[in-house]
Amino acid sequence: MHIWPGNPYPLGATYDGGGTNFALFSEAATRVELCLFDDDGKETRIDLPEREALVWHGYLPRVVPGQRYGYRVHGPYDPSRGLRCNPSKLLLDPYAKAIDGNYDWDQALFSYNFGDSGSYNDFDSAAYSPRSVVINPYFDWGNDRPLKVPMWETVIYEAHVKGMTVQHPDIPADVRGTYSGLAHPAMIKYLKGLGVTAVELMPVHQFVHDSGLIERGLTNYWGYNTIGFFAPHNGYSSFPEGGGQVQEFKAMVKALHQAGIEVILDVVYNHTAEGNHLGPTLSFRGIDNPAYYRLVDEDKQYYYDTTGTGNSLNVRHHESLRLIMDSLRYWVT
Numbered sequence: 197m198h199i200w201p202g203n204p205y206p207l208g209a210t211y212d213g214g215g216t217n218f219a220l221f222s223e224a225a226t227r228v229e230l231c232l233f234d235d236d237g238k239e240t241r242i243d244l245p246e247r248e249a250l251v252w253h254g255y256l257p258r259v260v261p262g263q264r265y266g267y268r269v270h271g272p273y274d275p276s277r278g279l280r281c282n283p284s285k286l287l288l289d290p291y292a293k294a295i296d297g298n299y300d301w302d303q304a305l306f307s308y309n310f311g312d313s314g315s316y317n318d319f320d321s322a323a324y325s326p327r328s329v330v331i332n333p334y335f336d337w338g339n340d341r342p343l344k345v346p347m348w349e350t351v352i353y354e355a356h357v358k359g360m361t362v363q364h365p366d367i368p369a370d371v372r373g374t375y376s377g378l379a380h381p382a383m384i385k386y387l388k389g390l391g392v393t394a395v396e397l398m399p400v401h402q403f404v405h406d407s408g409l410i411e412r413g414l415t416n417y418w419g420y421n422t423i424g425f426f427a428p429h430n431g432y433s434s435f436p437e438g439g440g441q442v443q444e445f446k447a448m449v450k451a452l453h454q455a456g457i458e459v460i461l462d463v464v465y466n467h468t469a470e471g472n473h474l475g476p477t478l479s480f481r482g483i484d485n486p487a488y489y490r491l492v493d494e495d496k497q498y499y500y501d502t503t504g505t506g507n508s509l510n511v512r513h514h515e516s517l518r519l520i521m522d523s524l525r526y527w528v529t
Contacts, residue, residue, distance in 0.1 A: 197242055199230075202255030204248045207522070208291025208426070209265065209330045215257035216330050220267055220289065221250055221515050224281055224484045227270035228252040231286060232263060233327055241268070250515075262438035264296055264327035265289070269483050273307070273316055278486045278496030280477060282307045284318045288423060288479040289328040290488075290519060292402075294439035295427045297326035301407040305476040313474060313497075325478070331439040335446045343458050345393045352460065353392040356418070357400060357432040374434040375444045379451035387457060394458035400445070402427040404469035404478070421469040421505075423478055425523040461527060465520045471506035472499050487515045 202217045210217045218230055228244045244252040266288060271281030285307060288295060303310055304319035361367050361377035371377040378395075387395065402424030405416045419429065433441035449459050468488075470481045480488035490500040490508045499507040510516045 197232075197240065197256065199242050199245055200255040200257070201246045202253045204246070204251035204253045206291075207251065208289055208293065209263075209328065211259075211261055211330055211332060215255055216259040216263065217253065217255045218244065218265070219251050219253040219291075220244065220483065221487070222252060222269055222271070222484045223250045223487060224279055225252065225269045225271045226281075227283075229268040229270070229283065230254065230256075231266045231268060231322070232259070233265065239322060259330060261330050261332035263330040265330065266322070266325065266327055267483070275314065275473070275497035276495065278491045280307055280481050280485045282316070282318070282477055282482055284320050285477045285482050286320075286322040286325045287477070287482045288326065290424075290479055290483065291426055291522070292328035292424055293331040293333075293426050294329040294436075294442050295326050295402045295424050295430055296329050296436065296439075297430075299326065299404060299407075299476075299478070300324040301410055305478065306474075307477040307482070308474075321477075329439040331442050335443060337446075337450060340450050340453050343393075343453060343456065345458055350393050350458075351391050352394045352396050353387060353390065354396045354398065354462075356398045357429075358417075371434045374432050375428070375441070375448040376434050379448040384452070384455045384457070388455060392457060394460055395452065396460040396462060398462050399464055400429050400432065400461060401425055401463065402429050406469075407476075420464050422464050422467075423469040425465070425519065426526055463524075463527075465511075465523070466503050466509060467505040467507050468509065472501060473497050475506055484515070486510070487513045488519075 204219050207219045229241045232240045244254045246253050266286040268283040269281050270283045272279040302324045304321040309315040309317050358373040362373035366382035367377050367380045399419035401422045403419040403421045404423050428441045428445040430436040430441050433444050490510045492498040502508045
């Protein structure tokens with residue numbers, strides 16, 4: 197498969213109608229492999245050929261929306277210096293606009309062997325990991341515009357996408373607990389009857405069900421454990437295959453706006469689902485650990501944990517700050 201140089205920006209996977217540009221920031225990397233997956237799960241690895249301003253990039257003609265992909269980042273693995281590159285770990289794109297699948301918890305998802313946090317684990321994590329998905333960015337918004345309801349006239353209803361509709365008798369069973377369910381006429385009628393002018397959605401960024409919860413037969417219901425700051429959570433979609441959750445989310449927003457209801461998002465940018473030094477290597481940690489996380493100066497194998505979640509995003513680093521700002525801009529536009 198022939199890859200062209202492409203462009204360093206925008207970051208992420210960008211489809212232009214003829215192919216897709218892939219761009220990934222990593223100062224720590226010495227080599228980056230783009231991994232493409234077909235419908236049978238077969239993996240094809242392609243080196244990103246260019247590095248410009250610490251961004252690795254390449255363009256693949258004829259790669260279209262629905263393509264599943266991930267990254268393998270080669271570079272130093274030295275936890276004492278805060279460096280945790282491990283190419284045996286399939287990593288999610290921090291700028292992925294959609295994510296397919298969930299984690300099947302296994303030791304392969306961790307960069308160390310259980311019982312020895314300083315060791316190096318080279319088990320391949322691909323079989324246990326979700327995939328990033330190339331999306332179709334085009335959507336017919338029609339005449340949709342921000343409603344700009346004055347604050348003194350605003351009535352906000354805080355809602356959980358699943359909990360709001362999962363048992364609603366007037367919503368078809370196949371869309372209960374989904375973005376489509378929240379946009380169903382029965383739900384809109386209910387909200388309008390209350391005089392609601394805005395719904396504030398609890399976290400809809402792609403989040404992770406913690407291994408400790410899964411082991412106890414539980415799930416992360418509330419969603420404050422983000423792994424994808426650009427991707428609508430696939431568990432709230434009635435058709436998540438091939439990035440369908442993106443179109444479904446946009447259709448929900450459009451329907452609510454048409455009914456005169458604004459959409460507010462509860463967002464969480466202070467930490468990620470990768471946890472502390474004993475956590476898994478899912479994305480940011482394996483791409484550029486010091487850029488994305490605040491590390492303890494005296495011993496960089498450890499993370500500052502200012503929120504009780506295991507880690508803290510390093511917003512003093514330009515790349516973490518850009519990630520947050522890009523994410524905010526993406527959701528409001």
